[in-house]
Amino acid sequence: MSQFSPIKIKLKTIRRKTVLLLLFPPLIGLIWLFRMLPIHWVRSFANFVGKYFFKYAKKSREWALENLAKIYDGELSRNEQEQIAKAVFTEVIKGFFDYMAYSHVKDKKKYFKLIEVVGEEHLSDAYNRGKGVICLIPHMSSWEFAAITPPMLGYETSAASQSMKMVLLEKLMVKFRGRRGMKNITRQGSYQALVKALNKGECLILMTDQDTRVKGVFVDFLGYRAYTPLGASRLIADTGAALVPMAMVRKEDGNYRFEIHPEIKPIETGNKKNDLIENTINQNKFYSEIIRKYPEQWVWMHRRWKTTPESLAATLKARAAAKQKK
Secondary structure, three states: OOOOHHHHHHHHHHHHHHHHHHHHHHHHHHHHHHHHOOHHHHHHHHHHHHHHHHHHOHHHHHHHHHHHHHHHEOOEOHHHHHHHHHHHHHHHHHHHHHHHHOOOOOOHHHHHHHEEEEOHHHHHHHHOOOOOEEEEOOOEOOHHHHHHHHHHOOOOEEEEEOOOOOHHHHHHHHHHHHHOOEEEEEOOOOHHHHHHHHHOOOEEEEOOOOOOOOOEEEEEEOOEEEEEEOHHHHHHHHHOOEEEEEEEEEOOOOOEEEEEOOOOOOOOOOOHHHHHHHHHHHHHHHHHHHHHHOHHHEOOOOOOOOOOHHHHHHHHHHHHHHHHHO
């Protein structure tokens, strides 16, 4: 490594933080504007921005098309895959803009005019057992709406969230979540906090459909092995909590439907290691089914298959070497 590399990395970090800081005031302005405008105007603007997002976000576009080709080659034409990718880029923007436009809404009547809920009986039955409920949610459409819908329905809810690069935006999002009754738990060193929430009988929002650095296992995801967090399966084993999958999807009228699916019953054979793997496989089966049902709404630009057994082994080796130096 060049002696100038650490300096370059530091300068790049400073530049990124400066850009994010400068973007924050205009974002606040947009949020206030979105709150005042009719929602169909906000969505029309999102459609416009989404087209340019797809056009100019070169790396994200390439990753999305690469992932779609991986799953749909031989099933869909390249043109059909590209149409899905374009729809996804627009949906990401539209979901974010919708959330900003409704970020101040605490009135349940107004909130549930935007969001139709189906299958609540599955959540209610699991919640009433008092052992906690893991709400398994994919990054589809407006997953931020998905995370706050259980507390808006009246269920005590906490959520594990990953830190954002824009610290001010992270604080703002935590504020918006808390306004609707959701308690935020950061992922760093949070496992005992997650256990505590479930032992209190709460709902716990988990989104494990993305590549991650936390402890995981390579299991099938949309037909290919992907590194998948073991956290949900560990929590089931350690707390006896129920696992109920759910997803926020866009309806044809432009609003949302929050689909709560039947509980995924845990596999308990007494072989803990195998049970962890099998339960994680079943979670990925839900993700795969819901993504295939609504392919235009999942974040295909995410590098879901980035981690490989080889790259993971190299990472673990580097970590071990770094610990030895200390």
